[in-house]
Amino acid sequence: MLIPAALVGLICFFYGLVTLHSDTLSEEICNHHLNITMCPLCDTCHYWNLAETCHYARFAYLFDNxxxxxxxxxxxxxxxxxxxxxxxxxxxxxxxxxxxxxxxQAEHPRPEYLARLRNAKYKTNVVTQTKEPYVPFWKVRVPATILSFSVVLLLISVAVAAVFGVVLYRMASVGPKSIFEGRNKFILIPATAGVINLVCIMLLNYVYNWVAVILTEMELLRTQTEFDDSLTLKIYLFQFVNYYASIFYIAFLKGKFVGYPAKYNLVFGWRQEECNPGGCLMELCIQLAIIMVGKQAYATVMEMVIPLLQKWWNNFKVKEEDKESRQIINQWTEDYKLVDWGPRGLCPEYLEMVLQYGFVTLFVAPFPLAPFFALLNNILEMRLDAKKCLRYYRRPVPKRVKNIGVWFHILDILGTLSVVTNAFIIAFSSNFIPRMMYMHIVNPDHTDVGFLNHSLAYFDTRHFSHSHNNVSHVDICRYPEYRNPPWDEHPYKRPLIYWRILAVRLIFVVVFQNVVSLVKNIVRWLIPDIPRKLHDEMLKEAYLTNEIIIEQERKRAQAMNPGRIGSRDFLTGERNAVANDDRRRKRRKKNNPGKIGSPDFHVVCTLP
Structure with a gap:
């Protein structure tokens, strides 16, 4: 399924590459003759020229077109x-x-479940009719579940705090004492922040996976399927926040509440991050590419290295035991050296695929190459997983399941959430709607020429604090916002065009979501959950099963009474006799409504 998505993503990327030099916004940013002086990025920074972000703007157009x-x-x-x-x-x-x-309910209890409840009360299972330990729901299971998910929320807060720390790093890196100087700082700062965020994600994953297993054991879940579903929900909830929190911040929060020069909104004394005139979509693309590609590369390497090291360790232990016992190495000894698959062998594989599905669907608008990189990763990992299963792991024990369980519900929720996220990314993180509004309302020529000047506000440098007055030749600087100029009757207030653009953005979100949801519902209606051929086979099997049961019952009855039983006349006579008995019972009940209908009467009437 990734093949058509990768092809369409490559077509969109090459479209941006072919039409790169026809983009008016990037051409105006790269035009040195305009000589647009931008306001400082921090309280002690210097003024800078907009042309410094030329390469950034051109690169951003590849993903925002x-x-x-x-x-x-x-x-x-x-x-x-x-x-x-x-x-x-x-x-x-x-x-x-x-x-x-x-x-x-027909699944056997987990051995760990039976071991922990060996001294508990026992009840009979209504399905298997066997004695099993009983766990009180309100006294034991509910408090354990509340405690478990409370710890989960605490660890999720730690993941959010790690993301906030990376945001503070980016804020501090903008200042004049930063190690990133020159034109490349607009790309190096988000790139290094993405790498730091990826390292934090990997470290938190190890701690959380260990804690999640302990918390799930406390819930005393009966079957392995229930245990896996609860553990999967905890792990994915944490992984969702851990992997996607920084991306959500860049997509929906960065640059939205900055303020304006001389009245910035500060966080711990630092100014909030601003989006470049080309928009935050480029930084979102960098963050997404580093986390997605880096995570997949790291997971692929670890999936091959860890089983290999475990196999070497098992091989070393077996050799030491064989030296002491002087036994001949047999085939089962070689099999014992392999790594045990474990009850959760497929959980990391499913988790990796579902996280990849989230990257491909939730944030696909700013990174159209995501399906292509996911396809390359899956092609490579198919071969690596085959080698891993054949050479490093023991043969897994099969387990009966009806479907993929809670994973499908997670995929369904991600599919619904992706419509909202992509609509908001296009509306609020891209320049698509402001540019369309400029072309159709502001510019009488209905072109996007001059859109850059329209999207940059004016600021009088005399309104700055004393720290910026050392540059006397700069009277007016620009910043990416929709605000009135200093010579207006209401300086630095929101103009009417800002509220129009905001209204159109919200309308776009609603229209996009409803149109896509309508198309999705039509697709669901047109494609049945069970194929027509399979449905016919299931009906045919049910019919044949009933016929076999009837035939076997006829043979059993004929064996008990080998006379007339089994003939067509006998079956017809039996049906007529049953109908006559039913009519006689109704007549007797009508004539004598007292005794007729009691349990004793029915026992007598149903005797042969």
């Missing part, structure tokens, strides 16, 4: 199509392995 809207709409449709086709494929697998009637 008219094809972005189409690609976001296409990926929302693609996500729905993927889930609907997966339902059909899952139904086919479930039917093939005869798991359509499988129920979790």
């Amino acid at each position: 008219p094809a972005t809207i189409f690609f976001a709409f296409f990926m929302s449709f693609w996500g729905t199509l993927f889930l609907e086709l997966w339902k059909r494929y899952s139904a086919d697998i479930t039917y093939r392995w005869d798991l359509s009637g499988f129920d979790l």
